[in-house]
Amino acid sequence: MSILVTGGCGYLGSHTCLALLEAGYDVVALDNFSNSTRASLVRVSELTGTPLKLYQCDVRNGMQLIGILEENEIEAVIHFAALKNPVESFGKPLEYYENNVGGTLTLLRVMAMKGVKKLVFSSSAAVYGKTEGQPVAEETPLCPVSPYGKTKAACEEMIAAYAASDPDFSAVVLRYFNPIGAHPSGRIGESPKQAPMNLLPRLMAAADTGAPLTVTGTDFPTPDGTGQRDYLHVCDVAQGHVLALRALEETKGVTVCNLGTGAPVSVLELIAAFERATGAKVPYELGARREGDAARSWADVTRARQLLGFAAEHTLEEACRDAWRWYCDNPEGYGEDV
Numbered sequence: 001m002s003i004l005v006t007g008g009c010g011y012l013g014s015h016t017c018l019a020l021l022e023a024g025y026d027v028v029a030l031d032n033f034s035n036s037t038r039a040s041l042v043r044v045s046e047l048t049g050t051p052l053k054l055y056q057c058d059v060r061n062g063m064q065l066i067g068i069l070e071e072n073e074i075e076a077v078i079h080f081a082a083l084k085n086p087v088e089s090f091g092k093p094l095e096y097y098e099n100n101v102g103g104t105l106t107l108l109r110v111m112a113m114k115g116v117k118k119l120v121f122s123s124s125a126a127v128y129g130k131t132e133g134q135p136v137a138e139e140t141p142l143c144p145v146s147p148y149g150k151t152k153a154a155c156e157e158m159i160a161a162y163a164a165s166d167p168d169f170s171a172v173v174l175r176y177f178n179p180i181g182a183h184p185s186g187r188i189g190e191s192p193k194q195a196p197m198n199l200l201p202r203l204m205a206a207a208d209t210g211a212p213l214t215v216t217g218t219d220f221p222t223p224d225g226t227g228q229r230d231y232l233h234v235c236d237v238a239q240g241h242v243l244a245l246r247a248l249e250e251t252k253g254v255t256v257c258n259l260g261t262g263a264p265v266s267v268l269e270l271i272a273a274f275e276r277a278t279g280a281k282v283p284y285e286l287g288a289r290r291e292g293d294a295a296r297s298w299a300d301v302t303r304a305r306q307l308l309g310f311a312a313e314h315t316l317e318e319a320c321r322d323a324w325r326w327y328c329d330n331p332e333g334y335g336e337d338v
Helices: 011-022 039-048 062-071 086-091 093-114 147-165 199-209 234-248 267-278 302-308 316-329
Strands: 002-006 026-031 053-056 074-079 118-124 170-176 178-180 213-216 231-233 253-259 284-287
Touching: 002 011, 011 026, 011 039, 011 074, 011 234, 026 062, 062 093, 074 093, 074 234, 086 093, 086 147, 093 118, 093 147, 118 147, 118 234, 147 170, 147 253, 170 234, 178 234, 178 316, 199 213, 199 267, 199 316, 213 267, 231 234, 231 316, 234 253, 234 302, 253 302, 267 316
Parallel strands: 002 026, 002 074, 026 053, 074 118, 118 170, 170 253, 178 231, 213 284
Antiparallel strands: none
């Protein structure tokens, strides 16, 4: 089976391409390289010993998408391509709607034209917003806070509407919580062209440079006062997409599943886990809450376990150790493109 992976050179896309190749799929990837580099998939091919096709293409380019589907016998699509920085999205809402919603619309239209009836969609726990009840189940009403989260919710709604109009179309929507880590080889990992906003990359920078990490918020209603999140190894996220593809062979309509560990981890607990796993020390200082930050957010993973057979296999310490290996082995990320 040939799988088209949009945004295939990004953090999640590259790890998923590797997992797909290891599972025996033929992979066709596309990326516009706005926040990624083709070097990631060069390394994926080296790690697996398997070639894959890569196109430079923006998912909003319908004519080029048509050509890619015509050149390859695509049976399913995994759609990652999107802008993904919630903070940035407040300042660039139109860019986020144009890219994320417009790109998904174009992709669905081309899939419909070419008879491709299976989709795995990369969504986010950001669609839930600030939710009081924990853990968060898929039935929780969606109340996204950021324009980024709102674009993901809009894409989910569009996919559901299209599925309702075509009984042969099926999709799995994966709402993942906080992917972290890197491939254990240290060869692929997170290497954005923009400065990362996520906690673990900032934590590692503090351990490396000695510049203190600011812990934003110490008065949340949590055991140690810092915010709690659900941190999931990126290789488990990638495996979730392989399982979702297999589920599409037997399902119709839209299936929505959370991907997480189901375990809350606070900021201070993540720092402690990182120090245990790596032996590095993380200097930090306590700061005020950021506006809009939720106190707690972790996944109810019952549905993913029951419908996909998904269970996180990597520990928090493994994720920290793998991320640190990538960081130390690749101080410039992927460096110059190839």
